[in-house]
Amino acid sequence: MKKLLFGVLACYALTTRAQVHESKNFIYLYSDSVIYAKDIRLRPDFSGYLQLRADSRKVPTEQVKFFNNEDGFFANTRRLNFGSTNSFSERIIEGKINIFQQVDYSPYMYDQRYRRSRYMQTRRQDIDVRMYYNKGYGDLKKANYSNLSTAMADNPKAMDMLKSYRKSMTTGKTMYIVAGAALISGLVSFLATDTGDTKITGFGQSTKWPSYTPTYILMGAGVGLATAGYLIQTSGNKHLEGAVDAYNR
Numbered sequence: 001m002k003k004l005l006f007g008v009l010a011c012y013a014l015t016t017r018a019q020v021h022e023s024k025n026f027i028y029l030y031s032d033s034v035i036y037a038k039d040i041r042l043r044p045d046f047s048g049y050l051q052l053r054a055d056s057r058k059v060p061t062e063q064v065k066f067f068n069n070e071d072g073f074f075a076n077t078r079r080l081n082f083g084s085t086n087s088f089s090e091r092i093i094e095g096k097i098n099i100f101q102q103v104d105y106s107p108y109m110y111d112q113r114y115r116r117s118r119y120m121q122t123r124r125q126d127i128d129v130r131m132y133y134n135k136g137y138g139d140l141k142k143a144n145y146s147n148l149s150t151a152m153a154d155n156p157k158a159m160d161m162l163k164s165y166r167k168s169m170t171t172g173k174t175m176y177i178v179a180g181a182a183l184i185s186g187l188v189s190f191l192a193t194d195t196g197d198t199k200i201t202g203f204g205q206s207t208k209w210p211s212y213t214p215t216y217i218l219m220g221a222g223v224g225l226a227t228a229g230y231l232i233q234t235s236g237n238k239h240l241e242g243a244v245d246a247y248n249r
Contacts (some may be wrong), residue, residue: 008146020137027059028054028066028137035059040069066137075100075140086150089132089140095248097151100132100140101121116126126234127241145169152247161243168236175229179222186218 020026020034027035037054042061044050052059052067066075073091077100081087089100132140133148141147145166152158193212 021069023053025069027054027064028068029063030065031063032137040067042067046241071188074103075132075134077102077140080132080140080142093127093244093248095244097133097135097148097244097247099127099143099244100134102130125238126236127244133244148240148243152243155247158243158247161239161246163237165239165243166233168239172229172233173234175225177230179225179229182222182225186215186222189218190215 020028021036024036025038025040027037027040029035035054035055039056040052040054042050042052050061052061052064061076061078064076066073068074073094074088075091077087077089087102089102091098092101093099127143129142129144131143133143133151135142135151141151145162149159149162154160190212193215
């Protein structure tokens with residue numbers, strides 16, 4: 001069946017294992033073969049599973065590593081997302097290191113081309129560990145410190161930025177942990193606070209009101225530390241992006 005499929009595709013597309021012409025629409029297979037076509041679109045088959053159509057010919061997504069059309073350059077991330085049937089990420093940064101971002105689409109829009117949402121067309125998110133990277137047409141990997149430090153080891157400036165990123169992430173996590181401890185302590189303090197009682201004196205009733213001051217202090221400290229941790233980690237993502245930019249110069 002596979003031989004028949006590729007035999008049919010060979011009738012209308014040029015297949016090569018060498019140079020890839022990214023100015024054209026093409027499908028790059030895991031076999032390192034490239035299929036060129038005039039029109040490439042992603043759409044579901046009769047059972048609802050996504051497949052690629054190249055000039056109305058079906059190409060199973062399981063065989064597709066990358067595809068390029070007028071909407072952009074996309075990579076298959078099914079092997080990186082456990083439990084995922086079909087998923088694709090768009091290349092948002094191209095260079096010696098390429099960065100890919102997961103995109104959303106509706107698999108049931110049969111008469112619509114695969115397109116990014118309006119939000120994605122107008123704004124790109126900061127680089128973070130939820131994204132992927134690769135070099136050339138190599139396999140995608142998670143854009144985390146461990147993987148990128150290996151990929152960028154030959155660029156000292158990029159490594160300095162990457163180390164700053166790791167430091168920010170570590171500091172942010174520490175602040176989250178301390179914030180959690182403060183919030184828990186605040187809750188314990190609230191539950192342990194004497195709710196007060198009423199005593200009868202010679203001058204009438206006297207009420208002793210509870211003091212929640214320690215609770216407020218601990219809760220406020222927890223919220224403040226959590227906010228600071230978030231801001232530090234957000235700024236840390238700028239170092240990650242700076243490392244990629246430095247490497248691609």
